Amino acid sequence: MRWSEATHIYSYAKLLFSRRTPKNFTWLPWRICGLVAVSAILFVPPAKAEPSPKVCVEDDLSRQVCVSAFPKRVISLAPSLTEIVFDLGAGHTLVGRTARCNEPPEVLKIQDIGAYMNPDLERIIALRPDLVLSPESGMRKEVVDRLTDLGIPTFVDNSRTLDEIVYLLSRLGTILGRESDAKTVAQQFRQRRQAVRERVDHVSKPLILFAVGIRPLVLAGGRSFIGSLIREAGGTNVAEDATIPYPKFNMEEVAKRDPDIIIVLNKECREDECFNEWQKHQALSAVRNNQIYQLDADLVARASARIMDALEQLAAIFHPKVFGSGLSVGVNRTK
Amino acid sequence: MRLSTFARTILISISLTGVLLVVLLISLLTGTTVTEVKTLLTGSVQGIDAQKTWTIILSYRLPRTLLAAVAGAGLASAGVVFQGVLKNPLADPYLIGIAAGGSLGAVVSISLFGERWLLGTSVCAFLGSISAVGLVYGLAVARRGRGYVNTVILAGVIVGALMNAVMLLILSLSGSHEKQRILFWLMGDFSLASYQQVLLAAVAVTVGWTLIYLNANRLNLLIVGDDTASHLGLNVFRTRTLFMLVAAMLTGATVSVSGTIGFVGLVVPHAMRLLFGPDNRVLLPAALLGGAAFLAASDCVARVVAYPMELPVGVITTLSGAPFFLYLLVKK
Amino acid sequence: MKTALVECRDVSFGYGTRTVLQGISLGIAEADFVGVIGPNGAGKSTLIKVLSGVLRPSEGVVNLSGADMRSLSRKKVAAELAVVQQEEASDFSFTVTEEVMMGRAPHHGGLYFEDHSDRVIVQEAMDKTRVTHLAERRIETLSGGERQRVRIARALAQQPKILFLDEPTNHLDLYAQLSLIELMRNINREGIAIFIVSHDINFMCESCAHLKILHETSFYCQGSPRDVITEENLAHSFNIKALVDVNPITAAPRMTPLARLENAP
Numbered sequence: 001m002r003w004s005e006a007t008h009i010y011s012y013a014k015l016l017f018s019r020r021t022p023k024n025f026t027w028l029p030w031r032i033c034g035l036v037a038v039s040a041i042l043f044v045p046p047a048k049a050e051p052s053p054k055v056c057v058e059d060d061l062s063r064q065v066c067v068s069a070f071p072k073r074v075i076s077l078a079p080s081l082t083e084i085v086f087d088l089g090a091g092h093t094l095v096g097r098t099a100r101c102n103e104p105p106e107v108l109k110i111q112d113i114g115a116y117m118n119p120d121l122e123r124i125i126a127l128r129p130d131l132v133l134s135p136e137s138g139m140r141k142e143v144v145d146r147l148t149d150l151g152i153p154t155f156v157d158n159s160r161t162l163d164e165i166v167y168l169l170s171r172l173g174t175i176l177g178r179e180s181d182a183k184t185v186a187q188q189f190r191q192r193r194q195a196v197r198e199r200v201d202h203v204s205k206p207l208i209l210f211a212v213g214i215r216p217l218v219l220a221g222g223r224s225f226i227g228s229l230i231r232e233a234g235g236t237n238v239a240e241d242a243t244i245p246y247p248k249f250n251m252e253e254v255a256k257r258d259p260d261i262i263i264v265l266n267k268e269c270r271e272d273e274c275f276n277e278w279q280k281h282q283a284l285s286a287v288r289n290n291q292i293y294q295l296d297a298d299l300v301a302r303a304s305a306r307i308m309d310a311l312e313q314l315a316a317i318f319h320p321k322v323f324g325s326g327l328s329v330g331v332n333r334t335k
Numbered sequence: 336m337r338l339s340t341f342a343r344t345i346l347i348s349i350s351l352t353g354v355l356l357v358v359l360l361i362s363l364l365t366g367t368t369v370t371e372v373k374t375l376l377t378g379s380v381q382g383i384d385a386q387k388t389w390t391i392i393l394s395y396r397l398p399r400t401l402l403a404a405v406a407g408a409g410l411a412s413a414g415v416v417f418q419g420v421l422k423n424p425l426a427d428p429y430l431i432g433i434a435a436g437g438s439l440g441a442v443v444s445i446s447l448f449g450e451r452w453l454l455g456t457s458v459c460a461f462l463g464s465i466s467a468v469g470l471v472y473g474l475a476v477a478r479r480g481r482g483y484v485n486t487v488i489l490a491g492v493i494v495g496a497l498m499n500a501v502m503l504l505i506l507s508l509s510g511s512h513e514k515q516r517i518l519f520w521l522m523g524d525f526s527l528a529s530y531q532q533v534l535l536a537a538v539a540v541t542v543g544w545t546l547i548y549l550n551a552n553r554l555n556l557l558i559v560g561d562d563t564a565s566h567l568g569l570n571v572f573r574t575r576t577l578f579m580l581v582a583a584m585l586t587g588a589t590v591s592v593s594g595t596i597g598f599v600g601l602v603v604p605h606a607m608r609l610l611f612g613p614d615n616r617v618l619l620p621a622a623l624l625g626g627a628a629f630l631a632a633s634d635c636v637a638r639v640v641a642y643p644m645e646l647p648v649g650v651i652t653t654l655s656g657a658p659f660f661l662y663l664l665v666k667k
Numbered sequence: 668m669k670t671a672l673v674e675c676r677d678v679s680f681g682y683g684t685r686t687v688l689q690g691i692s693l694g695i696a697e698a699d700f701v702g703v704i705g706p707n708g709a710g711k712s713t714l715i716k717v718l719s720g721v722l723r724p725s726e727g728v729v730n731l732s733g734a735d736m737r738s739l740s741r742k743k744v745a746a747e748l749a750v751v752q753q754e755e756a757s758d759f760s761f762t763v764t765e766e767v768m769m770g771r772a773p774h775h776g777g778l779y780f781e782d783h784s785d786r787v788i789v790q791e792a793m794d795k796t797r798v799t800h801l802a803e804r805r806i807e808t809l810s811g812g813e814r815q816r817v818r819i820a821r822a823l824a825q826q827p828k829i830l831f832l833d834e835p836t837n838h839l840d841l842y843a844q845l846s847l848i849e850l851m852r853n854i855n856r857e858g859i860a861i862f863i864v865s866h867d868i869n870f871m872c873e874s875c876a877h878l879k880i881l882h883e884t885s886f887y888c889q890g891s892p893r894d895v896i897t898e899e900n901l902a903h904s905f906n907i908k909a910l911v912d913v914n915p916i917t918a919a920p921r922m923t924p925l926a927r928l929e930n931a932p
Contacts, residue, residue: 118507213516215456216524216645242644248519251526252366252395253643256387280529283390340765341780424758550777556769560755565721567825568745568773613759616780 057171060136060158061144067153070177071131077119077143078135081157082107083304084169085133087185088178096127103298103306121146131175133157159303161228162193162311169305185305192308193232196315199322200234206318208235209259209286212246214277219249226300229307233314235261255283261317262286265297293317344617351624355404358628362400362635363392366642402528402536402592403634403648404627407599409540409589411607411626414600415618416547416582419558420575421484424608428586428600431491435498436467437590441520442502446509456520457532457591463498464587470494472579483561483575522647523596525634532592539588544623546581551615554578558613596630596649598656603629609663670733671696672829672860673718673748678727680710680717687713689884691727695829695862700855702875703864706905709881711864715752715833718862720744732828745773749822750831754814760807763798763817764789770824792823796850812843819850829860836867848874868905872896872919880904896920902928 056066075096076082082101085094091106100116101107111127114120117138124132124147132147136158147154155175159168166186173182208230210220220226221242230237238259239249262284264274274294281287300310316323338346413428421430429435440463444455474490475483506517547554553574556564561571586600607621630648633655637648671694680688687710695701705711716722718729720736729736731747749770761769770792771785781789793799796816806814815835822830832851836844851874855861864881865871871878872892879889882904888895901909901922910923 115508213519215516216519216526218515218519239643244644246515247644248524248526248647250638250643250645252391252638255391255395258387281394283387283394339780344780419759422758548778552769552772552775552779553777555761555765556772558759559757559761559766559769562721562752563755565741566719566745566750566752567769567821568740568742570741608759612765613761614765616778 055175055177057155057175059155059171061156063156065131065153065155065175067131067175071129071153071175073127073129074131074133074176075113075124075127075129076101076133077113077139078116078133078157078302079103079298080302080304081133081135083302083306084172085176087305088169088173088176088181090176090178090181093176095129096124103304119143125150125152131155133172157303160225162189162232162307165303165305165307166190168303189305189308192312196233196311200315200319203234203319203322205234205236206260207238207257208318209238209254209262211262211264214264214274216248217251217254218246221245221247225303229300229311229314233311233318235314235318251281255281258284259286260289260291262292263314263317264292264294265300266294340614340616343611344620347611347617348620348624351621351628355624355628355631358632358635359400359404362631363396365635365639366396398530398533399525399528399634399638400631401533403525404631405533405536405540406525406589406593406596407603407626407628407630407633408623409536409543409585409626410596410600410630411603411622412540412544412547412619413582413586413589414604414626415607415615415622416554416578416585417600418604419554419615420578420582421487422558422560423484423488424605425601426488427597428582429595429597431471431487432467432495432498433464433583433586433590434595434597435495435502436463436465437461437587438521438595439463439467439498439502439505441594442505442517445516445520446505446513460594461587461591464590465583467494467498468579468583468587472576472583476576519647520594521649523594523649523652525593525648526638526645528592536588536592540585543581543585543588544619547578547585548619550574550577551619554615554619555613558615594649596652598652598660599626599630599633602652602656602660605660606663671730673729673731673862675718675724675729676727678717678724678729680713680722680724686884688717688724691717691885693879693886695860697828697860698855698858699860699862700851700874700876701860701862701879702871702877703862703879703881704866704868704871705864705881706866709904710884711866711881712833714881715750715831715862715864719748719750719831742773745825745827747828748831749825749827749829750833751815751818751822751835752831752833753837754818760805763793763801763804763806763809763820766806766817767793767798767820767824770821773825788826789820789824792820795823795853796820797846811838812840812846815839815843815847816850823854827859829862830854832861832863832865834865834867835863836865836870844870868896868901868922872921873914873917892920896922 053069054066055069056064059065072093073095074085074090074093076085076094077098079098079101082094082097083103085091086104086107091104094107094110096113097107097110098116098119099112099114101112113123113127121143129152132152132154134144134154134156136156144154144156155172157168159165166189169182169186169189173179210226210230212218212220212226219239219242220230220237221244222237222240223242224245227237227240227245238254238257239247242249262278275292278287278292286292295310295313299306299313410428414426417428417430418424418426437460440459440461441456443463444459448455471487471490471494475486478486506514509517553569556567556569557571557574557578565571603626604618604622607618607625611617611621630652633651634648637646637651640646674694676692678688678691679686691714693701703711703714713722717724720729720731720739720741723737731739731744736744767789768781768785771781771788790799793802796819798813798816798820801809801813801817806817809817835847839847848870851861863871863875875892877889878892878895880887880895880900887904888900896911898909898911901907901911906928907924908926908928910925912921913919914921
């Protein structure tokens, strides 16, 4: 029997009989199913053992994550990480993804392991992953701890800036055995970023309001990922001074600061609902000048390689004169 | 010679109206600099800036302050009625499942329509509150006879728990963005009040409160005891139904525009009772005005403390209300 | 013959399948002073509720001043008939004046502020029941006897033609009992009919002009205290062996319980 299989059986058994079983694992029938599964695995004929070298990288919890080179059964617990795995050309190694993952289209063929931020631990373990990629924010620490306890290498990502995404690309390239792909992607990433930076560098920066929630008004603050995108795309954030990433913001202060451009996410509103909602605020120049844009939420919310598309879209919205109509921009609805 | 109840009612109403006006004025001017106020008062128009200040006060600060005041008035009045009908000075308008019903309605609306149908949150919250009370009251009527108060409270707790469970179920299945919206809704929010909301809530509170006040003496009889009230000429069943339904509508209307703001409906009536006695002829106007002043002040604090970020107003009412309430309990 | 204020014929009442009252007939006229005695569970409190219209009889009719009680609103009933019942617990404490003023409710609508005539009536009721000095005290600070006098004052403020009292001697000391008898006599002298139910036989003998014994859902016997309070009747209805003699001062019958009887005769 292969070592990795033995580990999995051990992990499964440990989960089955552990006292610290997760909430969704207290049901007796599941335990019985689990036992049956364990016995089934025990009868799988062992493959020939091939000693493979270990590869280690540091994740964003400053832990060393080591895998045998190279993982063939990867599970991603975030849409952004799923996209990156595909960007690195390692999509075929993915055996599990969240229900939220929808890009690229072929991802839908991969088995889903539960809701984003609320994965089903049992399904993860049943897939016998040799690497799990997890986001830090939104994921309960217990899930990561449990996976680690079971001996499953778990890489935790907490990228919040474009630089951190580049760093993430290189580390995932290393651990997935896709270093050259990672270099290429990172290179393109840098080039596109540089191109945007050069063009917006010397033009005046418009004041941007980026609403992630409308009622109540929740903005992307200076400390959020979206906040860093706004800076990068040559805009000034209305909520730059907020001390938390996504603050509930005072509408009076918005009126006082009077943004030039308002950006809303497409998930928030059906058809023209958001535009109509903003029409109530005629005191704002952005509303009077019809500068309300709608952006794809999946695009800006995911720290994947596609974030460059988002950056370019934002830059084009902020500086239409500089970018002309050369780039596809977010939908701008008129009254 | 002791003042007559009528004179006391007038006197207390006038002084609390004064308090309310001061609170409203402070709230309206908070966040505006002294120079701006001077500019406004002297009318020396400095072009765009003065106009901007006016716009901010008129289109943002005034409606939210008014909505907070109206909601506070509604919650506190409903609190007086529920405390009377349930014969418990510590009863809360949310005790009998109204908050849970309203929350469930709002959560259903948020997860079904998101922000695509913003008014839907209010509509569904109102329907949720009313159906929770309908269910509770239906159970109490079905068990007509003795133990009415206990039936209402128990049924309320159970219906509330049931609705909370459904709400948590939906919550656990919804995305992070919906979760955030639901959370804000549960903590109460006036930040984007519109005059339309103010008008709707004000009509509901005025009609509801007037109906209740026209029966103030009957509420007095009811809190002395069912049998006594009956012997003093009250149709207990009919009166109680009227009070329950009107107070539920009042709470439901308030919850639908403001979210579930705790402690106003409990602390304000209780504090007013300690100050002015249990006579509902005095207490109802006092709670109306006191509740308005309390919630308007709380909203002002929620707006100012972490400026330009906003705190949930429900947190402010509870943080200020709970210690005050404990003090009253200990002192008493 | 005087016209009956409260009158009932062949009235029965039961909770569910349990019959509590059966075939009850009585009439109470102006200035009558009627008492009903009976052991615990004989249906005395239920009788008061049926006669005051709070409970509807399953059979028979109760008339108030000649009108069927069922056709009268609670308010109309309360304007003629006041009930002093046992205390109901309340967490809300009104002042004595406020409490007595509630007796004016049957004469007003849902919202009213007392006028001069209300104040005069309330003052009179408080004077009669000697609670004027307690006017500004809160109910919860009073003694049992004082609270009962407040309840009687509230009943008097209703300006009733007939006053019902349910177990008025409960929790009263002897001083309070004696003042209660005196108070009830004064009230009765003004023409207000009084109807008391109690299990306190000696108290009832001293106060009532006419007594009835309620035994197992119906009246067992009735008449003047001297006719009703006999050793045989007490043995039959209360299941006790008692010595009955005469109070040498008031000439009312006086009962001394001696032993309980194992089996009713």
